[in-house]
Amino acid sequence: MRAIELFAGAGGLGIGVSQAGFKPEAVVEWDRWCCDTIRENQARGVAAVANWPTPTEGDVKKVDFEKYEGKIQLVTGGPPCQPFSLGGKHRAQDDSRDMWPEAVRVVRESKPEAFIFENVKGLTRASFASYLAYIELQLTYPELVRRGDQNWEDHLGRLERHHTSRRRGDAGLTYQVVHRVLNAANYGVPQKRERVVFVGFRSGLGIEWSFPKETHSKEALLWDKGAAGTYWDRHRVARKDRVLTTKGAPILLPWRTVRDAIGDLPDPEFRPRQAAEISNHRFQGGARSYPGHTGSPMDEPAKTLKAGVHGVPGGENMVVRPDGSLRYFSVRESARLQTFPDDFVFHGSWSEAMRQLGNAVPVDLASIIASHVRTHLVAASGATRQK
Structure with a gap:
């Protein structure tokens, strides 16, 4: 199965996804030092990134993902978290570093079977509740694009009206999305690290999924x-x-x-x-x-x-x-x-x-989540072939 890794950082999420059996077709990261880390390990023949393409170093906004339509099973990434971090300046949706709109765009253009996105726990604070709902509804209806004359709150209202209407099936590409705050320590990582994780499956695949049980x-x-x-x-x-x-x-x-x-x-x-x-x-x-x-x-x-x-x-x-x-x-x-x-x-x-x-995602946590996603995608693929 093939994947796209966005906002790759030093590779924690992507390595875990690769360990789960996905092969990245594109790895995108703007930070030179992070790209140097990935490239250095590739040059040394490190198995964790041996099957990765050379990372695309630059702004994700300048990358076209339409060429991957029909070729990708999974999109993953951690959109930059500074707008929502407890250690940041809490500008949230008013912060130009908020890359969630780009994550939604990549889903819209590549149309994967599933996606996994993660972010800091601060995103779930009460003060960000409306924007959290906005993120989830955008991921649910990625083709209901924000119009040029709409601010994000107006767009949220439009998405809510569509979500509660009888026209939900008219939105084109849609996903079934869930999110949960996970503590990495509860999955065998030697660190008390809480992150909010979003997982979505393309509607029509017939997949029923829940987060892996704590171990x-x-x-x-x-x-x-x-x-x-x-x-x-x-x-x-x-x-x-x-x-x-x-x-x-x-x-x-x-x-x-x-x-x-x-x-x-x-x-x-x-x-x-x-x-x-x-x-x-x-x-x-x-x-x-x-x-x-x-x-x-x-x-x-x-x-x-x-x-x-x-x-x-x-x-x-x-x-x-x-x-x-x-x-x-x-x-x-x-x-x-x-x-x-x-x-x-x-x-x-x-x-x-x-x-x-x-800034990294623990590799083992990423692998556990991605493996659980892959198991359901394989089962759905087998069920489709049998029909």
Whole structure:
């Protein structure tokens, strides 16, 4: 199955989609550093991007996608999130960086069987409720294009009227769309990272779909540390104070922790020579704790890695050692927290690489969602052939 990857960044979503069995026909990203990262890994023969085309570096607005009509099963991407990020300036639909209209255009022109788009949790804030509804209705009716004399609110009203009318079938290309806020930690990612994910299937395919069930839980981690105690045994760490729980043994797997993700890597501050043998694993000095920025404990999932408006906000990208000391995560450790393959390298300085990682989708979460989508597309395709 073939795909288009928009707003690719350093490739987290796209790599997960490729792992799910999709082959990208186009990869579009405007940021030079992100494109350099993808190109460098392609030149090194890294399997994660081996079957990717050379990324199209530039403004997605200037790319024509009509040539892909009838050739694409999936469109994916993370439209730039600054307008809605809790760390941004909250200009939302008035921000020129809002790329949702372009995402809708690509769907309209390429007419995929399905799409997956993701964005920051901030998009679901009450103050953005109308625009969230606007995004979903545009994705549902991508051919009901905003007229030149309409502002976005007028267009929203037009879409709502159409959606509630008897003329819904007259809209041409339509999709069945759902969205949900997902916590990556609940799917085995060693990071508490919440993103809103939109999934749509072309109407007429007869697909009934829901988001994959969660596989990991905080309760299971508490059990693993407490009543079972196997967490400490697995890491050969002296058992700490037991975290008792009144519940029985959980069904789900335990949340993965920072120690689970990076425990086998040498500390780049105290073992720099060993760390130098690992790509992107260098000590970065200057870490400090202050209110609201206290770092991630080793034995919990990491806090959300962030890119920030003016660079990396220090506290959220730090690890707190068991003795209470702290340091910045290395780029390699951050890649582990975002579940990138170990042979995937990041181009640029530490701050630049961390920006790429802070904006990325965890690879494993992307793979889980895309695999679930692909399973339903394959089943629908088989059912069509049997008719």
